[in-house]
Amino acid sequence: MNSDAGKKSKDFVQSVDRGLSIIKVFNEKNPELTLSEVAELTGFTRATARRFLLTLEELNYVGSTGRHFYLKPRVLELGYAYLSSFNLVSIAQTHLEELTNKLHESCSVSVLQGHNVIYICRAASKRIMTINLGVGAQLPAYATSMGRVLLASLSDVEIEDYFKTVKLEKLTPKTITDEKILRAALAEIKKNGFAITIEELEYGVQSVSIPIHGKNGLVIAAANVSAHAGRTSKEDLVSKFLPLLREHVKEIELILQLQK
Amino acid sequence: MNSDAGKKSKDFVQSVDRGLSIIKVFNEKNPELTLSEVAELTGFTRATARRFLLTLEELNYVGSTGRHFYLKPRVLELGYAYLSSFNLVSIAQTHLEELTNKLHESCSVSVLQGHNVIYICRAASKRIMTINLGVGAQLPAYATSMGRVLLASLSDVEIEDYFKTVKLEKLTPKTITDEKILRAALAEIKKNGFAITIEELEYGVQSVSIPIHGKNGLVIAAANVSAHAGRTSKEDLVSKFLPLLREHVKEIELILQLQK
Numbered sequence: 270m271n272s273d274a275g276k277k278s279k280d281f282v283q284s285v286d287r288g289l290s291i292i293k294v295f296n297e298k299n300p301e302l303t304l305s306e307v308a309e310l311t312g313f314t315r316a317t318a319r320r321f322l323l324t325l326e327e328l329n330y331v332g333s334t335g336r337h338f339y340l341k342p343r344v345l346e347l348g349y350a351y352l353s354s355f356n357l358v359s360i361a362q363t364h365l366e367e368l369t370n371k372l373h374e375s376c377s378v379s380v381l382q383g384h385n386v387i388y389i390c391r392a393a394s395k396r397i398m399t400i401n402l403g404v405g406a407q408l409p410a411y412a413t414s415m416g417r418v419l420l421a422s423l424s425d426v427e428i429e430d431y432f433k434t435v436k437l438e439k440l441t442p443k444t445i446t447d448e449k450i451l452r453a454a455l456a457e458i459k460k461n462g463f464a465i466t467i468e469e470l471e472y473g474v475q476s477v478s479i480p481i482h483g484k485n486g487l488v489i490a491a492a493n494v495s496a497h498a499g500r501t502s503k504e505d506l507v508s509k510f511l512p513l514l515r516e517h518v519k520e521i522e523l524i525l526q527l528q529k
Numbered sequence: 530m531n532s533d534a535g536k537k538s539k540d541f542v543q544s545v546d547r548g549l550s551i552i553k554v555f556n557e558k559n560p561e562l563t564l565s566e567v568a569e570l571t572g573f574t575r576a577t578a579r580r581f582l583l584t585l586e587e588l589n590y591v592g593s594t595g596r597h598f599y600l601k602p603r604v605l606e607l608g609y610a611y612l613s614s615f616n617l618v619s620i621a622q623t624h625l626e627e628l629t630n631k632l633h634e635s636c637s638v639s640v641l642q643g644h645n646v647i648y649i650c651r652a653a654s655k656r657i658m659t660i661n662l663g664v665g666a667q668l669p670a671y672a673t674s675m676g677r678v679l680l681a682s683l684s685d686v687e688i689e690d691y692f693k694t695v696k697l698e699k700l701t702p703k704t705i706t707d708e709k710i711l712r713a714a715l716a717e718i719k720k721n722g723f724a725i726t727i728e729e730l731e732y733g734v735q736s737v738s739i740p741i742h743g744k745n746g747l748v749i750a751a752a753n754v755s756a757h758a759g760r761t762s763k764e765d766l767v768s769k770f771l772p773l774l775r776e777h778v779k780e781i782e783l784i785l786q787l788q789k
Contacts, residue, residue, distance in 0.1 A: 282584040285548030289588065293610050300614040324542040328549065329643075340611040342640045342647045348608020349665030350553050351600040354560040362663075366653070380602045383589075387602045393626070403622075404664065405609030 284321075287313065291321045292330065292344060301337040348405060357481070357490055358390050360524050364517045365392035365492070371513060374496040378481065380489070381419040384435050386410050389490065408470060411437055411451060412444050414478035415491035417464040421455040422480055422488035428455070444469045465506055473498050477506040479514055482522050492518050544581075547573065551581045552590065552604060561597040608665060617741070617750060618650050620784050624777045625652035625752075631773060634756040638741065640749070641679040644695050646670050649750065668730060671697055671711060672704050674738035675751035677724040681715040682740055682748035688715070704729040725766055733758050737766040739774055742782050752778050 277283075294310045295302065302310070308318040322338050325331035332341045352358050357378070365376040369392040378390040385407040410416025410431075420431065437446035445451050458464045467475040476495035483489035494510045501510075537543075554570045555562065562570070568578040582598050585591035592601045612618050617638070625636040629652040639646040645667040670676025670691075680691065697706035705711050718724045727735040736755035743749040754770045761770075 278583060278587060280580045280583045281587055282544050282548065282580055284542050284544035285581065285584045286588055288542065288545030288548060289590070289607065292607050295610050295614040297613040297616075297619075300616060320540045320542055321545065323538060323540045324545045327538060327541055328546055330549070340614050342611065342642045342649060344611035345608045345647055345649065345665040346642075346667075347549065347552050348605045348611075349663075350555050351602065351604035351608075352663065352665065353557040354555040354600050356557075356560060359557075382602045382606075387605055389602060389605065403609075403612065405605040405612065407606075 287311075287317065287321055288325065291318070291325060292340065295340045301334070301339045303336055304338070307338065352389065352404070355389065356528060357483075357521070357525065361390045361481075361490075361492070361521050362392070364521050365390060368392070368494065368513060368517050369394055372494055372496075372510060374494050374501070374510070376492065376494050376514075377415065378490050378492045379415045379419075380491075381410060381416070381423075382407065384410055384431070386413055386416045386419060386491070409438075409440070411435065411446075412440050412466065412470045413493075414464040414466040414476045415493045417455060417458055417466065418478045418480050418491040419488065421458040421464070440470055441468050441472055443467065463511055465503065467503060468498055475501070475503070475506065477510050477514065479511070479518055481518055482525075484526055484528070492521075547571075547577070547581055548585065551578070551585060552600065555600045561594070561599045563596055564598070567598065612649065612664070615649065616788060617743075617781070617785065621650045621741075621750075621752070621781050622652070624781050625650060628652070628754065628773060628777045629654055632754055632756075632770060634754050634761075634770070636752065636754050636774075637675070638750050638752045639675045639679075640751075641670060641676070641683075642667065644670055644691070646673055646676040646679060646751070669698075669700070671695065671706075672700050672726065672730045673753075674724040674726040674736045675753045677715060677718055677726065678738045678740050678751040679748065681718040681724070700730055701728055701732055703727065723771055725763065727763060728758055735761070735763070735766065737770050737774065739771070739778055741778055742785075744786055744788070752781075 290311050291307060294307055304315060304319055304322065307322060308315045311318060322331055326333060329343045330341055332339050361378045365378065368376045373394050375391065375393045377388050379386040379388050388404050388406045391404055408416065410420055420428065423431065432448055437448065439446055445454065463477060463479045465477050474495060475498045476493045478491045478493035480488040481490040481492055492514060494514055550571050551567060554567055564575060564579055564582065567582060568575045571578060582591055586593060589603045590601055592599050621638045625638065628636045633654050635651065635653045637648050638650040639648050648664050648666045651664055668676065670680055680688065683691065692708055697708065699706055705714065723737060723739045725737050734755060735758045736753045738751045738753035740748040741750040741752055752774060754774050
């Protein structure tokens with residue numbers, strides 16, 4: 270959780286914050302932006318936005334067509350720095366691929382990032398692979414089975430902080446948004462070691478998740494299998510998907526144990 | 530090409546450069562680094578490295594265990610900003626998946642980034658999907674078929690700049706490192722509209738690539754199919770893979786045309 274945001278230490282280098290904010294202002298809706306638009310979206314003055322855009326352009330992270338600015342592929346080097354530094358990603362990838370091939374459904378690994386789960390690894394079944402659910406995509410933790418597994422692993426302080434700051438919204442009529450019910454669900458997950466969500470995030474989507482433990486026994490990520498609600502029953506999730514998911518995650522955890 | 534690196538404009542914000550350099554110092558070999566190691570690897574003083582690490586920690590891009598620093602998943606938001614802002618990625622992904630399912634071989638899309646191709650999109654065949662060839666991975670342009678397609682699309686000034694600055698190394702005994710032969714190969718690719726490389730990057734790996742054209746008719750990326758040299762002959766690449774690759778890229782280009 271990021272409740273400390275706002276309090277800046279004396280060592281804080283504001284320009285780093287600003288440079289990174291400018292990168293993140295570009296997205297699917299705003300692939301190309303004018304200087305004025307960047308200033309407006311970031312809240313920076315035009316002069317500030319201009320200096321940072323030109324800096325990022327000199328560094329080859331941003332390109333321009335004269336009037337419009339856009340991100341260049343060098344930006345990928347940054348995300349790749351994270352992916353290649355987290356050995357879970359490379360270890361999990363092979364196992365997710367295997368699991369996807371066995372179940373013909375998509376499998377993912379994610380970690381908690383503020384109020385969201387962020388995908389760090391994914392193997393998509395043939396049918397549906399959209400960029401929206403690619404590595405780096407984020408979804409609200411409370412409405413996803415991976416998010417619930419990760420929330421259930423938080424300390425008391427962290428979970429209080431989460432509920433104090435999160436906005437629980439109905440994403441479908443089935444989304445649990447009652448804090449009391451959600452807390453009970455998290456307790457249940459802690460006891461059972463897995464989470465299931467049925468159409469709480471989106472119609473037709475259900476999934477089962479379990480935690481991945483690091484060397485020290487702490488939960489470092491969650492892994493899931495998601496399946497279309499029409500093709501798979503809740504019973505299948507528990508009796509068919511969960512055991513295979515457990516088997517593969519156990520192997521991932523074993524490899525993590527063996528790492529120096 | 531980045532021949533302008535070094536010349537900094539008066540608007541250049543050095544702190545942005547430094548912050549991004551610190552992120553990129555982490556990788557597979559260096560997933561966790563001490564302050565001294567970061568200082569050494571970046572060439573910054575300890576005091577500077579410390580300020581930037583603490584800033585990135587406050588911004589939640591970096592975590593620490595006391596002595597060691599490591600990247601946090603928020604870093605993925607940066608790479609995701611690029612991927613989601615470049616509509617080619619989402620358009621190409623579905624087509625790559627389809628092509629991979631038809632050919633049972635891995636397909637990718639990449640763009641030129643300095644002397645390298647950088648993968649922006651990839652559909653892996655079941656057997657081999659390593660993080661090393663995931664989105665964001667980079668390979669030397671001259672030794673890959675996608676790289677050659679992209680080099681063949683450069684302007685005269687750009688290609689002169691490329692040859693002036695690139696270091697051509699033998700990655701296998703088959704890698705073409707003679708500038709004259711490479712230039713002839715690029716001219717050939719320009720004429721034929723496709724490139725083939727056989728074990729120039731790595732033993733057992735061969736691939737065929739073609740350019741992807743944007744709305745304005747310019748080459749914006751390259752797409753390839755790669756296959757194990759043992760399973761597939763060079764003739765297969767031309768007679769079987771190339772026509773299917775062309776078919777799918779034509780569809781991608783058509784969708785790009787229709788975009789506003």
